[in-house]
Amino acid sequence: MQPLLIAINIAVEAQGGLLSPVKGKYYQRRYRGILAKVDIESPPPDAQKRPIGQRGPVKQVKSRNLFERLRKFEDDVLRFMAIIEVAFTNNRGENDIRMTKVQLKIFGCFCSIKKAENFCLIHGYISICRKRSTQIAI
Numbered sequence: 001m002q003p004l005l006i007a008i009n010i011a012v013e014a015q016g017g018l019l020s021p022v023k024g025k026y027y028q029r030r031y032r033g034i035l036a037k038v039d040i041e042s043p044p045p046d047a048q049k050r051p052i053g054q055r056g057p058v059k060q061v062k063s064r065n066l067f068e069r070l071r072k073f074e075d076d077v078l079r080f081m082a083i084i085e086v087a088f089t090n091n092r093g094e095n096d097i098r099m100t101k102v103q104l105k106i107f108g109c110f111c112s113i114k115k116a117e118n119f120c121l122i123h124g125y126i127s128i129c130r131k132r133s134t135q136i137a138i
Contacts, residue, residue, distance in 0.1 A: 001031075004030055008078070008080075011023065024078075024081050027081060031074065035070060038063075042061070044064065045058045045059070045060055
């Protein structure tokens, strides 16, 4: 699955950020083909083999859980093909909130709402400058 997603990302970047509907359907068929193979190779656990007295869903292996999520959220996984504003990864978003989390871990909290707002304002300005590759005027 990983090589397919990377190939789709390369194709999206080569097309300028958006795939044609024909190419999108092609990659969607390949995605579903891989999921069909995985479903055969890693079948769901048998509910009949559940220990007596155990309630809830039958425990699955990690690969099966990943398969279920990839199948259930197919539209979300492949959204970057059809909508130009959706990035392939969420690294940028995670990097944007990282400093705030580090600040909270170090100090436990912000002293006041105003100081938290100022921190976010300054950090947002710096983040935008980094994204646009511009120099910060200090």
